[in-house]
Amino acid sequence: MISNFKQALNSGKFVVTSEIGPPKGTNIEQMLHHIDLLKNRVDALNVTDHQSSVMRFPSIGGCLAIKEKGGEPILQVTCRDRNRLALQAELLLAHTRNVRNVLCLTGDAVPVGDHKEAKGIFDLDSVQLLRTIRQMETGKDSGGNDLNGAVEFCAGAIVTPEANPIEPQLIKFEKKVEAGAEFFQTQAIYDLDKFAKFMQYARQFPVKILAGIVLLSSARMAKYMTDNVPGINVPQDLIDELAGAPKGGAIRKGIEIAGRMVAALKKDSICDGVHIMAINREEVVPEILALAGL
Amino acid sequence: MKSITRQKPFSEVVQLLDRFDRVYIIGCGTCATMARTGGRDEVLEMKNRLQETGKLVTGWTVIPTACDEMTEAAARENEGAIKNANCSLVMACALGVHRVNSYLNNKAVIPALDTLFIGMEDSPGNFYEACAQCGQCVLGETAGICPLTACNKGLLNGPCGGTNNGKCEVDKEKDCAFTLIYQRLKEQGRLDLMRKYHPPKNYQVVPRPRIINLG
Numbered sequence: 001m002i003s004n005f006k007q008a009l010n011s012g013k014f015v016v017t018s019e020i021g022p023p024k025g026t027n028i029e030q031m032l033h034h035i036d037l038l039k040n041r042v043d044a045l046n047v048t049d050h051q052s053s054v055m056r057f058p059s060i061g062g063c064l065a066i067k068e069k070g071g072e073p074i075l076q077v078t079c080r081d082r083n084r085l086a087l088q089a090e091l092l093l094a095h096t097r098n099v100r101n102v103l104c105l106t107g108d109a110v111p112v113g114d115h116k117e118a119k120g121i122f123d124l125d126s127v128q129l130l131r132t133i134r135q136m137e138t139g140k141d142s143g144g145n146d147l148n149g150a151v152e153f154c155a156g157a158i159v160t161p162e163a164n165p166i167e168p169q170l171i172k173f174e175k176k177v178e179a180g181a182e183f184f185q186t187q188a189i190y191d192l193d194k195f196a197k198f199m200q201y202a203r204q205f206p207v208k209i210l211a212g213i214v215l216l217s218s219a220r221m222a223k224y225m226t227d228n229v230p231g232i233n234v235p236q237d238l239i240d241e242l243a244g245a246p247k248g249g250a251i252r253k254g255i256e257i258a259g260r261m262v263a264a265l266k267k268d269s270i271c272d273g274v275h276i277m278a279i280n281r282e283e284v285v286p287e288i289l290a291l292a293g294l
Numbered sequence: 295m296k297s298i299t300r301q302k303p304f305s306e307v308v309q310l311l312d313r314f315d316r317v318y319i320i321g322c323g324t325c326a327t328m329a330r331t332g333g334r335d336e337v338l339e340m341k342n343r344l345q346e347t348g349k350l351v352t353g354w355t356v357i358p359t360a361c362d363e364m365t366e367a368a369a370r371e372n373e374g375a376i377k378n379a380n381c382s383l384v385m386a387c388a389l390g391v392h393r394v395n396s397y398l399n400n401k402a403v404i405p406a407l408d409t410l411f412i413g414m415e416d417s418p419g420n421f422y423e424a425c426a427q428c429g430q431c432v433l434g435e436t437a438g439i440c441p442l443t444a445c446n447k448g449l450l451n452g453p454c455g456g457t458n459n460g461k462c463e464v465d466k467e468k469d470c471a472f473t474l475i476y477q478r479l480k481e482q483g484r485l486d487l488m489r490k491y492h493p494p495k496n497y498q499v500v501p502r503p504r505i506i507n508l509g
């Protein structure tokens with residue numbers, strides 16, 4: 001069974017994904033609301049896995065909720081919290097519940113999160129996790145033992161096109177491709193010329209690339225991300241544009257910028273689609289899409 | 295190479311000594327002296343502080359190297375004062391604590407230090423963890439830089455997404471292991487090694503408890 005998301009990737013259309021952040025606690029109302037809002041507007045919805053190492057409702061739980069509502073989930077799986085047994089068990093569960101898309105991540109470091117004294121597992125890394133999935137598809141687990149029922153996934157990973165230094169990042173990207181990654185979501189990009197250059201390089205590989213679009217909510221936030229978030233560089237003219245917005249209007253400007261970027265990426269077929277991250281402002285994603293003509 | 299230690303908070307030492315009123319103190323003349331955690335000065339300071347809390351310190355010694363066999367001779371030499379106490383407080387790394395423990399097994403042995411890691415000195419007074427004794431050394435393919443200790447996540451196949459301008463996600467002051475590995479492999483003309491796939495690590499080369507008889 002080819003997942004709907006994989007079909008969309010293979011169809012040649014400009015693919016749109018977005019992201020759901022599960023709650024810290026049992027109150028899932030807002031998460032369900034965001035799913036309702038987005039499930040028919042995008043090709044698939046990622047559910048984050050203890051993002052920033054902050055303990056939350058699990059990714060698989062969010063994915064099941066998306067399934068129940070008729071949407072298409074992408075299970076984010078990080079290697080931080082589980083060893084190879086637990087990771088594989090989760091993939092077995094996901095497969096049986098028709099959650100058939102997986103995004104393989106190393107995971108943020110434990111000390112950046114809200115359980116700073118916890119043990120970081122990292123029994124596998126993202127490349128090894130991708131290979132484990134491909135092995136499980138042949139009917140064997142990562143220990144070489146027979147599975148009673150194999151899995152089948154559309155598996156992807158992430159890449160940071162503006163990492164510094166870039167070469168180690170690209171080597172790892174290629175290792176992920178070799179390990180069987182079919183699609184990539186990128187770290188947030190803001191400089192379309194630079195990104196187009198990265199795409200020239202990435203086009204030589206048989207993978208689909210979804211450009212990461214992170215909503216800018218203010219000039220301050222844009223500056224902060226440039227200074228602190230790995231691989232994010234918001235060009236000065238965008239920061240100025242945000243700063244020049246009327247009081248209280250920066251968020252509107254951010255939505256406009258995001259919509260403009262998505263439209264440009266689509267118009268020039270720079271990449272295969274976008275992955276929109278609105279981080280706690282999921283309700284504005286439809287507006288971004290509308291501005292982009294999607 | 296040194297065993298790097300840090301003194302436990304005094305309140306924790308007091309709590310660990312809660313049920314003992316007579317204490318014998320053992321320091322170490324090697325790593326703990328160098329780290330200023332269990333040398334002569336620190337032992338004497340501990341003695342004073344314990345006395346202030348009402349403990350009776352029956353004696354003290356600084357063993358030249360607490361982790362080696364000489365500890366037995368020192369234990370015998372100070373037998374009287376050790377017997378007179380109802381526990382020994384060891385201001386050495388955990389290897390010293392184990393060594394003392396093996397000679398004084400009818401008396402409680404209490405560590406006063408936390409053992410942090412086995413450190414190598416790269417500049418005066420600056421120690422870094424070089425090896426975590428993982429059991430399956432990869433240094434031959436990582437330009438001599440250990441990703442198990444130099445990377446917060448112990449990754450094998452390259453940098454995580456958190457690496458930033460050559461620094462590590464967890465600390466902007468610390469280098470990302472894979473930037474170092476990349477630079478050095480490149481210098482050595484062996485960058486192809488970075489493209490090599492490392493399969494999941496074998497964490498059971500010698501399963502714990504790790505005991506090997508070389509006799």
Ligand code: SF4
Binds near residue numbers: 427428430433441442
């Ligand atoms: S890989 Fe690192 S931890 Fe393992 S033996 Fe070599 S130096 Fe030690």
Ligand code: SF4
Binds near residue numbers: 446448
């Ligand atoms: S930034 Fe580098 S050293 Fe730090 S956790 Fe990531 S890969 Fe490891």
